[in-house]
């Protein structure tokens with residue numbers, strides 16, 4: 001998505017622990033594609049995490065997670081078909097227009113990120129009730145940028161969104177994920193599912 005144009009006066013806050021790297025328990029330090037140092041470079045970057053909840057608990061398992069710098073994000077988006085990109089944008093805009101939740105979720109963004117991550121931006125569903133969900137945020141250095149990010153999106157919306165993508169775009173996403181992740185063995189059955197890169 002085109003998320004390069006961050007507002008001239010974004011708010012910078014501490015990185016929410018939801019966006020810490022699972023492996024280290026600390027903030028991400030490297031871009032997954034070019035391995036640039038995200039903290040020193042001060043380049044804008046994004047983090048995406050796909051999570052699954054153990055049935056009937058609040059315990060979660062990360063399906064995949066990564067940080068990616070703005071330059072690599074731009075390259076990734078350029079490799080996707082224009083048609084798919086505009087379909088996703090259209091789909092998201094429609095959902096947001098129909099979602100009573102979006103206004104309240106967005107106003108929560110300006111006061112803090114915590115509440116925003118509790119609710120699916122597009123469906124208004126509580127993330128604590130979702131078996132699967134993804135989190136996306138924008139960052140610079142050791143700070144999180146509050147703008148139209150971060151947001152949480154339920155697995156249901158991810159699936160609906162991936163259904164409108166072209167085969168070529170699905171392959172690009174699958175290629176990106178399989179290039180970087182093998183995935184925990186206990187989540188094997190999820191790897192056949194469509195994946196959506198939301199940055």
Ligand SMILES: [Zn+2]
Nearest residue numbers: 031034069072
């Ligand atoms: Zn990079």
